[in-house]
Amino acid sequence: MKKIVALVLGTLLVFSLAACSMSSPAESSGTEPAESQQAAASEDGAAADGEYTVGFCPMDLSNNFWAAIANSFEEAGEEAGIKTIVTDGKSDAATQVTALENFISQGVDVIVVGPVDAESLQGVIGEAKNANIPVITHTTAYDDATCNMNVDEIEMGTAIGQLAGQWMVDTFGEEAGCKYAILTQSQLEQTIGRENGIQAGIEEFVPNAECVTKVDAHTTDLGMTAAENILSAHPDVCAIIGINDSGALGAYETVSARDMGDEFFIGGVDGTDQALELIKGGTIYRGTVYLNPVGTGQQFIDYALALKNGEEIPESYMVPVNAISAENIDEYIQ
Known part of the structure; x- marks a missing residue:
């Protein structure tokens, strides 16, 4: 009888060890993160379905x-x-x-x-x-x-620069030494052309206009902060122009909150719905470049x-x- 019991226990131990060895390390430890499982599943998803x-x-x-x-x-x-x-x-x-x-x-x-x-x-x-x-x-x-x-980066920048320049002439006259700032994204090589276009477009109408600063601000949050800093350092600026609408929309929020009156120009590039609505509403957001x-x-x-x-x-x-x-x-x- 003792030999039979020992044999049964030995057999059970073998099966137990075999079952453990068939489990993957992740299943044994339970430590595989859920995101890893999702990533593995998604890798085959596009081709498999x-x-x-x-x-x-x-x-x-x-x-x-x-x-x-x-x-x-x-x-x-x-x-x-x-x-x-x-x-x-x-x-x-x-x-x-x-x-x-x-x-x-x-x-x-x-x-x-x-x-x-x-x-x-x-x-x-x-x-x-x-x-x-x-x-x-x-x-x-x-x-x-x-x-x-x-x-065409230069063409885009020139288009919004010309709108800003025309507004400056209409508001302050051709000889006015208007000061303005540009919101950019300097890590993108293509924005150099856009910045140059903005300045060239303004100078066509207002040769004495001065760009007092260029600030990296390509998102709405960055645009809000940039505008705060610009207005603190250069309270006499009359325009903030963005290389895109996103940063310019942030600047719009900041300038509007300061209640600086109607003699201010904000514009950008992209033609987003938010920018179009503000232009339609007759706000200080006065221009964009439509890229659909x-x-x-x-x-x-x-x-x-x-x-x-x-x-x-x-x-x-x-x-x-x-x-x-x-x-x-x-x-x-x-």
């Missing part, structure tokens, strides 16, 4: 312009029956590289990106090309991209559909530049 999938990494979703494009992109994708994945670039080159590498490993059908800077994505866009994944870029052109949607963010999100999906159907898309596309002020706002918003 059989859906036509487009991954989009905008420069920064805290920027109203990119947020508007992303929303339009997702809505257009849903309507077209295309699966969309949006990953925020967060104005960080390394984050964008990782996002595109993930898109490639997921096996998406098309990649769309608004690059944070030109150099950082060269390699990963080449990887996408080698994997036969078309890449559509916005703002920055790459040889390995399938389509580059671009904008909603239409851009739709266009990304249109291009993806064309590629899905085996059709060609243009290798390059220049986004039209249209300055908007109170005089023509009704053409863009009812």
